[in-house]
Amino acid sequence: MRQGKVFYKDHLAGILTETNDGEYVFQYDHQYVKDHPNDFITFTMPVTNQAYSDKRLFPFFEGLIPEGWLLEIASKNWRINKNDRMGLLLACCQNCIGAVSVEPIVNEDEG
Secondary structure (H helix, E strand, C coil): CEEEEEEECCEEEEEEEECCCCCEEEEECHHHHHHCCCCCCECCECCCCCCEEECCCCHHHHCCCCCHHHHHHHHHHCCCCCCCHHHHHHHHCCCCCCCEEEEEECCHHHC
């Protein structure tokens, strides 16, 4: 299971998880829901206490991943397969252009 903290501006908006079954889940942080009910990260994912889940990485997060020559550089430098969308998102999207960023959550057993 891999996870990333999703920030909107400087606020923790929620957690994105890729489960061991290959499903993707995005859950807004409960404090974020309370404090920022109208600050959704994308129109397709309004702020709610309900988790969003899908068998594919959500299109919004796909859109944060580099494309073209920048994807080639990222894939080679970090030795990440171009089809590993969650891996690329966690490696490349900590300092995105725009209001949303994703920081990997490192589990203790991963080192």
